Amino acid sequence: MHETEQETRQEDRLMVILSKGTLDMVYPAFMIATTGATMGKDVHMFFTFWGMNAVTKNTNANLKVAPVGNPGLPMPNILGMIPGMTSMATRMMKGRITKAKVPSIPEMIKTAKDLGVKLHACSTTLEVMGTTKDMLIPEVDDIVGAATMLELGQGGQIIFI
């Protein structure tokens, strides 16, 4: 009986690893996490490498879209390098996101927390980047290593973004 319950819970575990720091990748991470939580899943997020930007105080609300080298954006590469193009592409995307009534990243983080999603910051990344705990937003639950991350996701689904 107990074993069956545990298995059910493992199946409903969702670990979202966020390793990118651009708006176009941070959005899917939070959308999948909050949707999973709404469905009753036990959702954890692990912020590593550039993904740390999503939970760092001075970058959190100002994430950018990367137009350079992204053939998915309708502009030649050369334009992507003109200073200001990143912010133009970012404003364009933010405008569309607002129109489509998609919440901002800080709003999505609040929703995620309200739904019980746990936010974990990667300890190795903090060491390598020279980031300290007080530079992270207070919504971060703890600072853990890869072993804890794998344990939290044990038996469940792991999505690396």
Next chain:
Amino acid sequence: MHETEQETRQEDRLMVILSKGTLDMVYPAFMIATTGATMGKDVHMFFTFWGMNAVTKNTNANLKVAPVGNPGLPMPNILGMIPGMTSMATRMMKGRITKAKVPSIPEMIKTAKDLGVKLHACSTTLEVMGTTKDMLIPEVDDIVGAATMLELGQGGQIIFI
């Protein structure tokens, strides 16, 4: 008995989320999806963000490789920005792909459909990008949200590309 069968099916579910729009990422997505289907897996693909390019009529057959900022390609970054380099890198890769007898993306989509792979377009991305259903290729089965995507992948393997 019924429960055991259901578990077996869940284990064989494969959900491939494609969030990138470049040839070098669209290929692995379709290769994994079609291979999984050949092995008898229940395979679904979810196209989101730049991944929508793979199932959009006017980009579908003309996906590019991104040479800028990809240290994996043997050319200095500065070259990646000269207009035309993206198409040169793309032609080079397409040439090699043809030689290695790897099918084109439209051919891979056809094969995927023949093998029973289901193609789902992300509703939020369509709203944000201002893309309408008639701009998508007819092989797309439906337009769904993240909740349906997670349900279709419930208990199975999820691969985020």
Next chain:
Amino acid sequence: MHETEQETRQEDRLMVILSKGTLDMVYPAFMIATTGATMGKDVHMFFTFWGMNAVTKNTNANLKVAPVGNPGLPMPNILGMIPGMTSMATRMMKGRITKAKVPSIPEMIKTAKDLGVKLHACSTTLEVMGTTKDMLIPEVDDIVGAATMLELGQGGQIIFI
């Protein structure tokens, strides 16, 4: 009884697919793989597309960080394109990594092998890139296709980086 054992083993399978060739993505791949192996998981790595750089002799010890178009790095896009900036960003990151006592990629590969992690090179990528087996580091266990990769990961967790 036998079935239960097999299920337990499947749950502990971890397949790490590495499709990127930059330091910032190769590191997470090996960190997750070696950590999983330390925890007793049956860990496999599948090197495909740019990820092949991590196990190719002449690139293996000299992987780079990509500053262009990565808004996660504190420099405007225009700088990312000046020749030499990739190596500067790479040196900066390597300096920090050494300070944080994170091992180099060749050292991580050695550790992974010692812990029983199996390294598989993607046969399609080798064909497309024109790479031959003797160009790969000897630590690579074999050259396999996507079907073998999915079989090795059957029932376990698959992480696509």
